[in-house]
Amino acid sequence: YNYLRFILQTWKKMKSLNWLNHYHFKYLFLLTSSPAYGFQQYQIISPCMKSSYSPSYQHIVKSNTELYLKSKKEIEKIFDIEKIHMKDAFGLSEFSSTKCWGIRPLLMRKAFLSYSLALEKKEKIDYLNEEDDINNDNVDIDHSVEGLWPSWNEIMDLATDEDAESRIITHIPNDTSSWRLEIGPFESQELNSLQSLSIDIHDDHADQDTLTSNDESSSLLTDKEEKWTMILNDVDRFYPPLYDFISDRFSFISKWRLDDGQISLSNIGGGIGPHIDDYDVFLIQMSGKRQWDIGKRLISTKEEIEGLVNDLDVRILDFWEDEIENGIVESFILEPGDAIYLPPRVAHSGIALSDGCMTLSIGLRAPSAKEMMTKLTEAVVESFDEGFVKRYTDPELLNSLSGSTLKVNEITKEVKMKGKHLISNAIFQLLDNDLFFDEFFGRIVTESNRARGNYPLSLDEIDDDEIQTDAKLIVELMLSGKCDLYAAEGTAWAYSVVENIRGTSPRCRLFVDGKLWEIDVSDDENHTLGKIIDLVKIAVDESKLSADLF
Numbered sequence: 236y237n238y239l240r241f242i243l244q245t246w247k248k249m250k251s252l253n254w255l256n257h258y259h260f261k262y263l264f265l266l267t268s269s270p271a272y273g274f275q276q277y278q279i280i281s282p283c284m285k286s287s288y289s290p291s292y293q294h295i296v297k298s299n300t301e302l303y304l305k306s307k308k309e310i311e312k313i314f315d316i317e318k319i320h321m322k323d324a325f326g327l328s329e330f331s332s333t334k335c336w337g338i339r340p341l342l343m344r345k346a347f348l349s350y351s352l353a354l355e356k357k358e359k360i361d362y363l364n365e366e367d368d369i370n371n372d373n374v375d376i377d378h379s380v381e382g383l384w385p386s387w388n389e390i391m392d393l394a395t396d397e398d399a400e401s402r403i404i405t406h407i408p409n410d411t412s413s414w415r416l417e418i419g420p421f422e423s424q425e426l427n428s429l430q431s432l433s434i435d436i437h438d439d440h441a442d443q444d445t446l447t448s449n450d451e452s453s454s455l456l457t458d459k460e461e462k463w464t465m466i467l468n469d470v471d472r473f474y475p476p477l478y479d480f481i482s483d484r485f486s487f488i489s490k491w492r493l494d495d496g497q498i499s500l501s502n503i504g505g506g507i508g509p510h511i512d513d514y515d516v517f518l519i520q521m522s523g524k525r526q527w528d529i530g531k532r533l534i535s536t537k538e539e540i541e542g543l544v545n546d547l548d549v550r551i552l553d554f555w556e557d558e559i560e561n562g563i564v565e566s567f568i569l570e571p572g573d574a575i576y577l578p579p580r581v582a583h584s585g586i587a588l589s590d591g592c593m594t595l596s597i598g599l600r601a602p603s604a605k606e607m608m609t610k611l612t613e614a615v616v617e618s619f620d621e622g623f624v625k626r627y628t629d630p631e632l633l634n635s636l637s638g639s640t641l642k643v644n645e646i647t648k649e650v651k652m653k654g655k656h657l658i659s660n661a662i663f664q665l666l667d668n669d670l671f672f673d674e675f676f677g678r679i680v681t682e683s684n685r686a687r688g689n690y691p692l693s694l695d696e697i698d699d700d701e702i703q704t705d706a707k708l709i710v711e712l713m714l715s716g717k718c719d720l721y722a723a724e725g726t727a728w729a730y731s732v733v734e735n736i737r738g739t740s741p742r743c744r745l746f747v748d749g750k751l752w753e754i755d756v757s758d759d760e761n762h763t764l765g766k767i768i769d770l771v772k773i774a775v776d777e778s779k780l781s782a783d784l785f
Contacts, residue, residue, distance in 0.1 A: 324348075327487040341576040464587075734764075
C-alpha cells in the first residue's frame with residue numbers, strides 16, 4: 236500500500252512539473268492483487284506514450300484503480316456518509332435510527348426548517364422594518380419557534396461586547412498562506428466595513444445531496460477578493476432563547492457534554508478552511524447557503540499536527556487537496572434548515588455560497604486522557620497522601636557489593652522498575668479512591684472551556700438593593716409560586732450518587748460549572764436518599780424551576 240501511494244504521488248508530481256514531456260518516462264509500476272498476500276505482485280505498464288495505449292492497458296488501469304480504492308478503504312477505514320430527509324423536526328428517534336452517533340457523518344435535510352423559516356421572517360423585519368408587509372407573505376410559520384435563533388444584526392452587536400468571545404478569519408481563495416485571524420471584541424466601525432447582509436429567499440431546497448463537478452463554489456476559487464467569516468462563541472450564554480433551543484432539541488445529550496452554541500457569519504466565499512474538531516458537532520444552516528466538504532475517514536491527532544500549514548494563526552490542513560483528489564471527500568450544499576452531524580476527528584471545510592450565510596455549530600465536549608492527566612497532576616501537587624510523598628529507597632544497596640566489578644553509577648533494570656512501581660502505586664491509590672475520583676471527574680467535565688471571567692456571579696457578589704440575594708428566601712418564594720428560578724445560560728450541570736464507600740455515609744453530589752455541592756445522608760436517614768436524588772435530578776434536568784415541579 237505504501238509503495239502504491241509513493242508511486243501515485245510521484246506520478247502526480249511528475250505531471251505537475253511537466254517532466255513527462257521532457258524525458259519520456261515509459262514505465263509506471265502498479266500493484267496487482269494476490270488473494271493470499273494482497274499487494275505483493277507487480278504489473279509494468281507503459282502509460283506515457285499515446286501510441287502505447289491499448290484496450291489491455293485501459294483494462295489494467297481500471298482494475299488497478301478499483302483495487303487501489305478498495306484497499307485504501309479497507310486500510311484507512313473509509314466510511315460512507317449517511318443522508319436522510321427528516322419527516323419531522325430533528326429529534327432523538329430519527330437521529331438514533333441512523334446509527335451514526337460517534338461513527339460517521341450524517342446529512343439531515345430540513346431537520347430545522349421551521350426554525351430557519353422563523354429566522355427568515357425575523358431577518359426580513361429587521362432588514363425592511365415593514366412588519367405589515369411581512370405578515371402578508373404566504374409562508375406557514377411555526378410561531379412557537381419564533382425568536383429562538385438570533386438574527387445577523389444581533390450577532391454583530393454581540394461581537395462588540397467585551398465579554399463575548401469573537402474572532403474574524405479572512406483569506407484569499409486558493410492562497411493557503413493568506414489565512415489571518417483577528418481576535419475581538421470589535422468596534423462597530425470595523426464590523427460596518429464588512430460586507431452588508433444580503434437576504435436571499437430560498438423556496439426550493441437542493442434536490443441533489445451530492446455536488447457535481449460543476450458546483451456553485453468552483454467560480455469562487457478564482458476570486459482574489461478577500462473573504463471573511465466572523466465567529467462568536469458562547470452565544471447561548473448571551474441569547475437565552477438559543478440556550479432554550481439547545482436544551483430542548485438536544486435533551487438526549489448529557490448537559491455536561493454540551494459545550495456551547497457557536498454562530499458564524501460569512502460573506503460569499505467565506506469560511507475557516509479545512510480543519511478537524513476533537514469533539515462531536517452539529518452544523519446547522521440558519522440562513523444562506525454553504526457548501527460543506529466532508530472527509531470520509533478519521534484522522535489521528537498526529538497526522539493532523541504533522542499536516543498543518545506552517546506559520547498560520549489558524550489550523551489549516553495542508554493535505555486537504557490530496558484527500559479530495561483521492562476521492563475520500565464528499566461535498567454537499569446546505570440550505571436553511573439543513574444540518575450535518577460530524578463525529579470527532581473528521582476533517583471538514585465549509586464555504587459560503589451566498590452573502591448573509593449563518594451557521595450554528597453545537598459542539599459537544601469530552602475530556603481527553605491528556606487533559607485529565609494534567610488536572611490529575613494538579614491534584615497530586617496539592618496532595619500530601621503517603622503514596623505521593625513517599626520517596627525512592629534502596630535498602631539493598633550494600634547487599635550486592637562485589638569489589639571493583641560493582642557498577643555503582645549504572646541505572647539498572649531493577650532500579651527503573653522500582654521507580655515505575657513508586658509512580659504506579661501512588662496513582663493507583665489515588666484513582667482507586669472512589670470519593671476522590673467522583674469529585675475529580677465531576678468537576679473537570681462541568682468546568683467551562685470558555686473565557687467567561689466572573690460568570691455566573693454568586694449571590695454574594697451581587698451589589699444591587701433591588702435584587703434578592705438571600706438564597707433560602709429565594710427558594711421559599713419559588714416553592715410558594717411567587718417566582719421562578721432559571722439556570723444560568725451556558726453552564727454545565729451534572730449530579731452523581733456515591734453510596735457506602737469505605738464506611739462513609741451515602742451522599743448526593745451536584746456539579747455546576749466545575750463547582751461541587753454535596754449532601755450527606757447519615758445512616759439513620761437512608762430512607763431520604765431517594766427523595767434527595769429526585770430533587771437534585773429535577774434541578775439538573777430542568778432549565779426553569781417552578782413550584783409545580785415540586
